[in-house]
Amino acid sequence: MAETLTPDICVIGGGVGGLSAATAAAAFGVPTVLIERDVLGGQHLNTGCVPTTALLAAAKRAAAARDSHAFGVKASGVEVDFAVIHRRIHDAIARLSPNGSVERLAGFGVRVIKGEAMFKDRRTVTVGDDVEIRARRFVLATGSRPVVPSIPGLDTGPYLTTDTVFALEQLPARLIIIGAGPAGVELAQGFRRLGSDVTLLGTGEALADSDPEAASIVLAQLEREGIVVKTGVALVHVSHISHSVALTIEIDGRQEMVEGSHLLIAADRKPATEGLGLDAARIKHDVSGIRVNGKLRTSNGRVYAIGDVAAGQPRCASAATYHAGLAVRNALFRLSPRVADSAVPSVVFTEPELARAGLTETQARQRKLKYRILRSPYHDNDRAQAEGRTHGQIKVIVDKKGTILGVTIVGAQAGETIAAWCLAIAQGMNIRAMLDVVLPSPTFAEIGKRVAIDFFAPNLTRPWVRRIITWLRILG
Numbered sequence: 001m002a003e004t005l006t007p008d009i010c011v012i013g014g015g016v017g018g019l020s021a022a023t024a025a026a027a028f029g030v031p032t033v034l035i036e037r038d039v040l041g042g043q044h045l046n047t048g049c050v051p052t053t054a055l056l057a058a059a060k061r062a063a064a065a066r067d068s069h070a071f072g073v074k075a076s077g078v079e080v081d082f083a084v085i086h087r088r089i090h091d092a093i094a095r096l097s098p099n100g101s102v103e104r105l106a107g108f109g110v111r112v113i114k115g116e117a118m119f120k121d122r123r124t125v126t127v128g129d130d131v132e133i134r135a136r137r138f139v140l141a142t143g144s145r146p147v148v149p150s151i152p153g154l155d156t157g158p159y160l161t162t163d164t165v166f167a168l169e170q171l172p173a174r175l176i177i178i179g180a181g182p183a184g185v186e187l188a189q190g191f192r193r194l195g196s197d198v199t200l201l202g203t204g205e206a207l208a209d210s211d212p213e214a215a216s217i218v219l220a221q222l223e224r225e226g227i228v229v230k231t232g233v234a235l236v237h238v239s240h241i242s243h244s245v246a247l248t249i250e251i252d253g254r255q256e257m258v259e260g261s262h263l264l265i266a267a268d269r270k271p272a273t274e275g276l277g278l279d280a281a282r283i284k285h286d287v288s289g290i291r292v293n294g295k296l297r298t299s300n301g302r303v304y305a306i307g308d309v310a311a312g313q314p315r316c317a318s319a320a321t322y323h324a325g326l327a328v329r330n331a332l333f334r335l336s337p338r339v340a341d342s343a344v345p346s347v348v349f350t351e352p353e354l355a356r357a358g359l360t361e362t363q364a365r366q367r368k369l370k371y372r373i374l375r376s377p378y379h380d381n382d383r384a385q386a387e388g389r390t391h392g393q394i395k396v397i398v399d400k401k402g403t404i405l406g407v408t409i410v411g412a413q414a415g416e417t418i419a420a421w422c423l424a425i426a427q428g429m430n431i432r433a434m435l436d437v438v439l440p441s442p443t444f445a446e447i448g449k450r451v452a453i454d455f456f457a458p459n460l461t462r463p464w465v466r467r468i469i470t471w472l473r474i475l476g
């Protein structure tokens with residue numbers, strides 16, 4: 001072995017989780033090594049959140065330009081130049097890449113090693129034949145990879161995954177998307193608004209992890225925009241013919257054919273555990289990922305697993321960064337903070353956006369909690385009416401005393417307005433806090449105040465309240 005290193009912390013994987021863990025560890029002044037086999041930044045920067053957001057930004061402008069006549073603004077002949085959109089997506093990635101570059105990490109005190117990491121034993125990792133690392137603690141942040149479903153005929157021709165779709169330099173004329181989770185739904189709306197014909201296929205319900213009322217509002221909008229959505233389908237066969245693809249599906253016992261120019265698989269992801277030598281390190285794992293306890297510790301006490309590779313955890317960038325902070329604190333200080341299972345919010349960045357903090361109603365029911373639902377529609381909100389963005393609602397779940405358990409907002413800017421609710425849930429606040437706070441007006445955030453008023457409204461007509469008012473009136 002050419003070199004042996006003995007850092008305090010060795011992080012494997014340089015996605016958003018690994019980068020956060022490595023920089024956090026180095027900020028405490030401890031020797032830190034980060035191993036990455038590909039480009040730094042992982043899914044978040046290269047194939048996930050950043051390119052999707054850049055695509056959706058262009059799509060929103062195209063949709064706004066087309067809809068502008070309703071506001072008395074005529075924008076005729078809206079044209080999409082996909083080459084510019086492609087360039088903007090990759091410019092955004094390039095502008096953000098320096099934040100996690102080898103040089104910047106070196107500046108923080110992180111040594112980056114390029115190559116494939118593999119455990120040799122319980123506390124030794126090798127990178128090829130060149131480097132051996134014996135660290136005090138390891139943080140595994142190797143993320144996940146797209147799963148390609150086994151459909152007869154699929155492998156006989158080309159198809160896209162979320163890893164390759166952002167390499168497209170031309171707009172797909174007729175796009176079939178398999179997978180109606182957040183990625184499939186966001187990309188369906190993005191490509192449709194840019195001019196593709198889009199068919200979105202789900203084997204189960206679309207946006208199945210979201211509140212069904214909220215998901216139906218998003219799906220209705222997708223259909224209004226001309227996206228063909230089919231759920232509960234079985235994928236029977238794929239035929240690649242010249243420059244097109246024909247997919248046979250079965251729906252309600254009937255077979256039908258869906259044709260397109262391109263096929264995008266956004267169906268599922270699997271944890272990236274292969275080739276890591278987990279068994280040599282006695283790290284328990286299965287198809288769902290690396291098994292962790294509530295402190296993100298694996299069956300090998302020296303090793304933590306975070307982000308997409310950790311079994312049973314939400315797969316999103318915010319979970320990966322949250323985990324990174326917890327794992328580093330546990331590894332360095334043995335503080336043992338535990339993962340709070342409702343701490344990680346989620347947002348589907350369609351228009352309307354679908355945002356959740358804390359529990360959904362389904363989760364509250366599964367946990368047999370006693371709860372009350374408060375709702376307020378967007379069409380009662382001043383800003384929503386003034387801007388003509390009235391599709392949506394807020395749904396708040398509170399316990400009997402009003403403690404906020406969960407919030408789902410579907411509507412304009414839901415991804416921004418959910419932030420206040422994330423704070424409220426993290427601090428264990430009561431819905432009264434929303435009544436007491438003064439909000440700027442007119443804002444979409446005011447729908448939160450409306451539900452708080454609804455919670456307390458029944459009290460205002462109670463006999464004892466009337467009696468107090470009567471007594472005070474007598475006293476002058």
Ligand SMILES: Cc1cc2nc3c(=O)[nH]c(=O)nc-3n(C[C@H](O)[C@H](O)[C@H](O)COP(=O)(O)OP(=O)(O)OC[C@H]3O[C@@H](n4cnc5c(N)ncnc54)[C@H](O)[C@@H]3O)c2cc1C
Pocket residue numbers: 012013014015016017018035036037038039040041042043044045047048049050052115116117118141142143144162183272275276306307308309315316317318319320349
């Ligand atoms: C299309 C799409 C859109 C998304 N949009 C959002 C969004 O809007 N918001 C959100 O919160 N989440 C979003 N996500 C999910 C989010 O991107 C991921 O949950 C998050 O990036 C996972 O981070 P990670 O650090 O755990 O893993 P990854 O980003 O997968 O990084 C893992 C890294 O480890 C490296 N690696 C793997 N094995 C080894 C090895 N043996 N040795 C060395 N290196 C290794 C990989 O090369 C990779 O760079 C999206 C995902 C997709 C696909």
Ligand SMILES: NC(=O)c1ccc[n+]([C@@H]2O[C@H](COP(=O)([O-])OP(=O)(O)OC[C@H]3O[C@@H](n4cnc5c(N)ncnc54)[C@H](O)[C@@H]3O)[C@@H](O)[C@H]2O)c1
Pocket residue numbers: 149150178179180181182183184186201202203204205206207208235266267268269314315316346347348349
């Ligand atoms: N805005 C966001 O926060 C955001 C956006 C995109 C992705 N993500 C996260 O990234 C991860 C990946 O997202 P995703 O949407 O690709 O995956 P997902 O697992 O969330 O959804 C995949 C969908 O494909 C379906 N599916 C599974 N197997 C299938 C098969 N064999 N054939 C057809 N359909 C199948 C599932 O039922 C599900 O509806 C998720 O954890 C997601 O939460 C987050």
